[in-house]
Amino acid sequence: MSLITTGMIGFGSGGSGSGASGDTVAVELGMPGTRVGDMVAQRARGNGSRTTAATMDDSPAAVSDNGAPADSGPLRAANATAADMDSGWANYINASTGSTDASDDTAGSAAEAEADLEELAAPHEGPEWETIEVRSGDSLAAIFSRAGLSAGELHRLINTDDRTAQLQRIYPGDEIHFHVESDALQGLRYDIDDADTLVVARGDDGFDVSIESRAIETRVKHASGTVNSSLFVAGQDAGLSHGQIMRLMNIFKWQVDFGRDVRSGDMFSVAYESYYIDDEHVRDGPILAARYVNRGNAIDAVRYEDPDGNRGFYNPEGENLRKAFIRRPVGDARISSGFNPNRKHPVLGVRRPHLGTDFAAPSGTPIRAAGAGRVVHASRKGGYGRTVIIEHAGRYRTLYAHMSGYASGISVGTRVEQGQTIGYVGASGLVTGAHLHYEFIKDGVHRNPMRVDLPSGDPVASEHMDDFIARAAPLVAQLDDMHEEQEQQLAMRDEE
Ligand SMILES: [Zn+2]
Incomplete structure (x- = not known):
């Protein structure tokens, strides 16, 4: 197992960023009769209350001046994950214990979700249940019709409350579980997102609606590598998805011209959040901290959001990595x-x-x-x-x-x-x-717009500096550990 990569893909085209605008995956079904768009089956969710909180937008400035996709929030993170190869991770990523950081918004739901876990075990399969998969071009009316239900029943259901109204946002590839008897809906289950399931049961009058929630566990993962010919290859070898590599580049793009400056021997280390339900990887969250060593010059970045909501990536001194100006207002022109x-x-x-x-x-x-x-x-x-x-x-x-x-x-x-x-x-x-x-x-x-020294974006405000340093210190320590380990491995390899 070597951290050295031997990629064939040159780096120059990295900025072109396939899928730069591929973040529109969600399909809104305004009305039951509306067709599901002709979309890929990937779901870009994160509209569930819990998951959204856990994956706030990564981006200090959701822009890119080199044509690369903007630093992603939850939606694009979900996309990138879907395309991931999960298998490669074990080699280079040390899953550490779940973070107990106060910023883990998912933690709060753990207890209440625990109670729901038993219910989850309740079977919704068996002879009385039927599973219908949402097809591209499908409509809720057509789906309910296939389940043997009338438009009236559908209308009553989605108008029950705003939880059942969520059925109007379904995606190709989704599954809806129906329990139908005598042309009447007795039960329905639908996974709203990774953590939450809509559960409907026939009540005495109308429908009883509930949401079953599963606890999302947040883990901090580490990845590091050394560039041989291509940061993309090195990143993939380290277990990072294409989207994560783009985000890594986006963090350092102000300091490193990734089209020109990347050299063999450059090193990177990344700590990022990753989400699990019942020990199963669901998707990855934001990069928490990263180091890029470009031609021997190390730059550290720590993600921070202050209590006023200002966020970005800062060096350990609290200076903004982002510049106050992008160099090129029209990208790669x-x-x-x-x-x-x-x-x-x-x-x-x-x-x-x-x-x-x-x-x-x-x-x-x-x-x-x-x-x-x-x-x-x-x-x-x-x-x-x-x-x-x-x-x-x-x-x-x-x-x-x-x-x-x-x-x-x-x-x-x-x-x-x-x-x-x-x-x-x-x-x-x-x-x-x-x-x-x-x-x-x-x-x-x-x-000269191409030469002028660009001022940095706002640093961490002085009143939040103590808070920033308290959060940054352990992350920087993790970067140090990763880096040290990497150097040891390189040294061992050289001895061989
Ligand atoms: Zn001119």
Whole structure:
């Protein structure tokens, strides 16, 4: 068992991120007659109250400036897990004991769920029960019809309360268990999510409805590896899913240009949550802490959410790993013209400084706000065409020109988040082709957007620093342990 990987997949294409927008899996069935969309059978749940609490959004800024999927919340985590190969884990991942951290929202439900476990054992199979699987394109009405139930019975059921109304959100591949006698529904069971099951029984008048819950156990898992040719191969060898590797890259993308900087010998260590029910792995949760050693330079990241709800990945000193600005408002687009104070203007033919960076991209490509701020201009501006200017905290302004249009809701005064789409690439104004002209202005002076030192996002607030350090210290210790173990293994391998 070697931590060294010998992958064939080059790293350069890593940023293209298959499935970058594949997070829309849930199908909403507004009405019983609505068809289930033609979707993959994967379920992206997490709308159950307990599971949601346990998998809050991973992302300090759910954006990516390199085309990679945004850091994922529960939905995408669930997707990635579904595609996982669970078998590879044993080699490199040490499942440790369940975390007793106060942030484990699942822990609270353990006791009440315990009581339900006995009920769970109650059989819902046997001659009186029938299981119907939801097919792609199915409707609740069709499913109930196959179960021998009328539309009226379905209507009564889903209108019983908001728990039965959840049946309107079903997914291809789901199973609904029916107990039907004399054309009347006697019982129904449906797994709402990993932990909760909807249980319906015929009552004296109407239906008795309950939710059976199983306790979700949170474990902290570790994975580490050394890059030979590809971080993806090394990550997979360490038992990380594609989604987890993308999230790992997303954490460090501000410090490491994963398209260029990754070297053979780079090392990573990750501690992440993983969820279990009855000792069975259900899916993985957020990355809690990670270390990436790039060309011998180690960067640590610890996930933290302060009591005010600010969250992100911070170094052990509490500094934000995220920068206050993304470098490229249009992702991977080619730079067609750089910052050049002495340039000759391509249309006018006269010497005219180019005080920004041009990104060539097809008309309609979304343009993202480089940083959080307030829109101070959103209209035509001479040769700039349709232009947005954002004022950022303190000393910064960014300008986006030649747009084909503005994103809906963008006007003067609008508050925007980092990464929010503000408009679309176009060719308005004095241009030769569709591109984004982007300017970065600090203290009233134009800077080279590709070179300027970007300020970091907000650090952990001083009043929460003690809390942060108390949480970060054990996680950093885990990273140290993993790293040390890795070095020992590498040393042993070298001796052989
Ligand atoms: Zn330009």
